[in-house]
Amino acid sequence: MVTTAVQVGSLSLKNPVLAASGTFGFGREMAQYQDLSRLGGICSKGLTLRPRAGNPPPRVAETSCGMLNSVGLQNPGLDVFLRDELPFMRQQGCAVIVNVAGHSTDEYCEMCRRLDQTPVDAIELNLSCPNVREGCMLIGSDARQIESLIRQVKQETRKPVWAKLTPNVTSIGDMALAAQRGGADAIVLINTLLGLAIDYRTRRPILGNNTGGLSGPAIKPVALRMVAEVSQMVDLPLIGVGGIMNGQDAIEFLIAGASAIEIGTASLIRPTACTDILEEMTALAQADGVTDLAEYRGTLRLWGY
Numbered sequence: 001m002v003t004t005a006v007q008v009g010s011l012s013l014k015n016p017v018l019a020a021s022g023t024f025g026f027g028r029e030m031a032q033y034q035d036l037s038r039l040g041g042i043c044s045k046g047l048t049l050r051p052r053a054g055n056p057p058p059r060v061a062e063t064s065c066g067m068l069n070s071v072g073l074q075n076p077g078l079d080v081f082l083r084d085e086l087p088f089m090r091q092q093g094c095a096v097i098v099n100v101a102g103h104s105t106d107e108y109c110e111m112c113r114r115l116d117q118t119p120v121d122a123i124e125l126n127l128s129c130p131n132v133r134e135g136c137m138l139i140g141s142d143a144r145q146i147e148s149l150i151r152q153v154k155q156e157t158r159k160p161v162w163a164k165l166t167p168n169v170t171s172i173g174d175m176a177l178a179a180q181r182g183g184a185d186a187i188v189l190i191n192t193l194l195g196l197a198i199d200y201r202t203r204r205p206i207l208g209n210n211t212g213g214l215s216g217p218a219i220k221p222v223a224l225r226m227v228a229e230v231s232q233m234v235d236l237p238l239i240g241v242g243g244i245m246n247g248q249d250a251i252e253f254l255i256a257g258a259s260a261i262e263i264g265t266a267s268l269i270r271p272t273a274c275t276d277i278l279e280e281m282t283a284l285a286q287a288d289g290v291t292d293l294a295e296y297r298g299t300l301r302l303w304g305y
């Protein structure tokens with residue numbers, strides 16, 4: 001038997017496998033393929049205060065070893081989520097993490113204030129959003145904005161606040177340190193990498209939004225490097241995400257320093273990916289003589305020079 005329970009700060013998870021935001025909806029459609037109580041938790045589709053229609057189609061494009069998406073935060077808004085989706089999520093017997101997006105500090109703060117009064121387990125801040133009050137610069141690419149946003153949000157809620165960072169920055173370590181200074185309870189690495197797909201015949205971008213976010217196996221080495229780098233720099237729990245397709249990938253993220261992992265694109269290919277990957281992790285651990293998945297965390301043996 002392999003112990004699978006892990007801690008992410010104050011939050012206890014029955015296992016380290018979480019469904020990544022935007023690839024699992026609110027769990028409803030995925031429940032027909034697997035028993036969701038087997039998951040560590042579900043990160044909701046990214047929510048905004050008001051409903052959003054999202055970007056013009058096409059919104060997804062296949063690429064080598066991955067995909068681009070430009071969904072553009074289509075979502076029903078916080079009110080509809082709280083009324084129609086949260087009760088369902090809460091009944092599934094796994095942790096409920098709400099992914100929050102905003103276009104101003106006020107929007108993030110209001111959402112966190114309202115979520116504080118609900119039975120969610122943690123709030124995951126999607127920091128890959130432009131701040132319309134600050135010249136539309138991505139919040140997550142400005143250390144000053146990351147720190148200030150998290151500090152303000154933390155005053156609105158006692159729920160654990162996870163900072164989900166964008167990899168589209170010069171120094172991920174600086175962004176992680178800013179999140180730590182702001183008071184984040186955990187850091188989630190990584191969101192998608194900005195990319196472009198072109199149809200050579202029409203000479204047009206394939207996505208209706210021109211650019212989109214790259215995910216899937218293509219980004220795994222970038223995500224692993226960022227988790228390993230940040231784990232040397234901050235004291236917070238890390239959650240690794242990016243291109244995890246099987247149990248071996250997942251264990252590599254634990255070794256790099258993650259306490260838990262999220263599965264995104266893999267669920268779009270194989271709806272049972274999350275539960276399959278958990279089974280693969282425990283089978284690999286057992287074969288390795290590892291009795292507790294948490295034993296893998298942060299055991300990367302870097303080469304010395």
Ligand SMILES: Cc1cc2nc3c(=O)[nH]c(=O)nc-3n(C[C@H](O)[C@H](O)[C@H](O)COP(=O)(O)O)c2cc1C
Pocket residue numbers: 020021022023045046047069071073099126164190191192214215216217219241242243244262263264265266
């Ligand atoms: C179709 C799609 C929609 C996504 N929507 C969100 C979202 O709403 N909020 C968010 O923080 N991340 C979103 N993501 C990013 C994923 O949660 C994840 O960070 C990223 O895809 C990397 O993991 P993966 O390679 O396992 O997919 C989305 C990804 C995809 C593919």
